[in-house]
Amino acid sequence: MTKSNSLQICLVKTGPTTPFISSLELRPLRNDIYISPYGSLKLLHRVGMATFGTIRYPDDVYDRSWNTYESANALGITAAPNVNSSNQYELPEVIITSAATPTFSNYSFRIDYGVYNRDDQVFMYLHFAEIRTLEANDTREFDIIWPGNISTLAYRPKKLQIETLFNVLPNECEGGSCIVELVRTKKSTLPPLLNAYEVYTVIDLQYSETFSEDVIAINNIKAAYRLNILSWQGDPCLPQEYRYLSDRGLKGIIAPAFQNLTQLQKLDLSSNSLTGEIPEFLANMKSLSNM
Known part of the structure; x- marks a missing residue:
């Protein structure tokens, strides 16, 4: 990008x-998303947590390619298509109406991903929406632990409204292995939830723009x-x-x-x-x- x-x-x-x-394909995006003051970004991972198969156009108006999250530690959940998708990322409906939680409710959610080079700087975009109707005494609250960055504490996904969080400063993954963890707080009666995530590395261009x-x-x-x-x-x-x-x-x-x-x-x-x-x-x- x-x-x-x-x-x-x-x-x-x-x-x-x-x-x-032989060919060149370009995809237009809004200029107010995926903003980085550190340079252009290169896609590393783009994953729907509870989707099946690859998702592209026409489901995604920008023809972004979403892959399936494959893990025995995740439990997929879906909801009726009444989730408000009005944010600048314009995510596919199947992304905002589906999410995943840990298989066991007392577990945290740990997302592991690797980078190509040990010195790569990484930006991660996490997409959340509370797609379930919670009982009166239920609370879904968790900390988002960004290694080497400011963590987001006591986060509660918005009810039937997509919201995107990202690390303001780039992460540097120790030893080429990166981890972001969603940890259930003591107040929470429900496990963490995540709809989708995207990971980008900063491109170190040899020549100035x-x-x-x-x-x-x-x-x-x-x-x-x-x-x-x-x-x-x-x-x-x-x-x-x-x-x-x-x-x-x-x-x-x-x-x-x-x-x-x-x-x-x-x-x-x-x-x-x-x-x-x-x-x-x-x-x-x-x-x-x-x-």
């Missing part, structure tokens, strides 16, 4: 073979020289050995859009068929180095 409203994919040749792609203004400028340059997709190679944010605008058969003047690349340090327009005078704005671009 990216933090931007647009996405451009660049395949970079780093060896003797030519990179290629391109400024949106630079993307606009590059697209304007592309339009000015009528560069088609087959001749458009390279990326201004990638190493200099990958060619970009030199020897591209460019014709005409040096496009004014170049001046909008405010961080441009080196401009190589050699081996093209450009005409006209060198524009004054190039001399005023302080970022350009004298070489």
